[in-house]
Amino acid sequence: MNVxxxxxVALSAVLFFIGVVGVIARRNPLIMLMSIxxxxxxxxxxxxxxxxxxxxxxxxxxxFLVITVAAAEAAIGLAIVAVTFRKEPFVDVDEVSALxx
Amino acid sequence: xxxxxxxxxxxxxxxxxxxxxxxPVHSVVGLLVNFIALAATxxxxxxxxxxxxxxxxxxxxxxxxxVFVIALLSSGVRPFDVGPDRMPRILVPAVVFAVLTLAGxxxxxxxxxxxxxxxxxxxxxxxxxxAFGSVANFGVALxxxxxxxxxxxxxxxxVAVIGVVLIAGDEGPGGVVRRRPKRVIKREPILKxxxxxxxxxxxxx
Numbered sequence: 001m002n003v004x005x006x007x008x009v010a011l012s013a014v015l016f017f018i019g020v021v022g023v024i025a026r027r028n029p030l031i032m033l034m035s036i037x038x039x040x041x042x043x044x045x046x047x048x049x050x051x052x053x054x055x056x057x058x059x060x061x062x063x064f065l066v067i068t069v070a071a072a073e074a075a076i077g078l079a080i081v082a083v084t085f086r087k088e089p090f091v092d093v094d095e096v097s098a099l100x101x
Numbered sequence: 102x103x104x105x106x107x108x109x110x111x112x113x114x115x116x117x118x119x120x121x122x123x124x125p126v127h128s129v130v131g132l133l134v135n136f137i138a139l140a141a142t143x144x145x146x147x148x149x150x151x152x153x154x155x156x157x158x159x160x161x162x163x164x165x166x167x168v169f170v171i172a173l174l175s176s177g178v179r180p181f182d183v184g185p186d187r188m189p190r191i192l193v194p195a196v197v198f199a200v201l202t203l204a205g206x207x208x209x210x211x212x213x214x215x216x217x218x219x220x221x222x223x224x225x226x227x228x229x230x231x232a233f234g235s236v237a238n239f240g241v242a243l244x245x246x247x248x249x250x251x252x253x254x255x256x257x258x259x260v261a262v263i264g265v266v267l268i269a270g271d272e273g274p275g276g277v278v279r280r281r282p283k284r285v286i287k288r289e290p291i292l293k294x295x296x297x298x299x300x301x302x303x304x305x306x
Contacts, residue, residue, distance in 0.1 A: 072261030
């Protein structure tokens with residue numbers, strides 16, 4: 001590895017930062033879900049970086065698990081979005097009350 | 102060395118574009134660039150299998166799911182777009198919170214003694230069969246050492262499939278609300294015209 005692992009981890013942190021801003025500041029649920037995917041990817045980058053730094057496969061296994069969870073989350077989140085906003089001309093998470101307990 | 106910085110700039114730019122784009126389709130394109138750049142970054146970290154899986158699962162499956170949902174929702178009368186965003190109002194607290202997160206992660210990362218270990222040699226170079234991060238290496242780690250993680254993966258996917266069918270299927274909340282009144286209206290005249298006989302009621306149910 002020519003580049004120090006700190007650079008990779010800093011890149012991961014910056015991507016996480018951008019994703020957090022997206023989740024907090026946007027109100028379109030699709031873009032919020034995409035920002036959550038950015039968060040998953042940032043975590044994966046850190047995991048793979050540490051796996052390479054310590055030459056340990058466990059990080060890869062964790063990243064594999066995270067990809068699976070991301071796929072499940074995207075499927076369920078998009079299903080909820082599709083059901084909730086099927087008839088709405090505009091999409092706004094602030095106006096959703098159907099999932100209130 | 103140069104590849105990392107190019108990929109890093111590409112990933113940050115595409116992530117910013119994803120978050121700030123007005124239309125979700127543009128966000129999907131930005132996210133696609135981000136995922137491919139991340140896959141290339143995985144290659145520089147000798148994670149070949151994860152790089153391939155990143156492209157197949159994320160770019161091939163999850164993004165297509167996003168595109169499908171966008172197409173499904175935008176098939177209405179008006180073009181699919183959002184109302185006023187919270188971006189201007191909440192941008193300052195969001196940036197403050199996110200900078201704190203960034204600082205926390207960075208401080209934690211810089212205090213981790215990784216630098217000592219970064220010159221650790223790996224068994225073989227990228228591309229060799231059985232090298233670190235190759236398919237064979239990953240397969241042994243997944244199926245021999247971490248079999249439980251693999252089974253948990255299968256369980257997670259099964260729960261996700263059941264959840265999606267329950268939420269978005271025909272018998273879901275939307276389907277029931279839409280279809281129940283129709284059936285009641287259709288059956289009421291029949292039941293009124295014919296006095297209830299046990300066989301008919303059972304057979305029609």
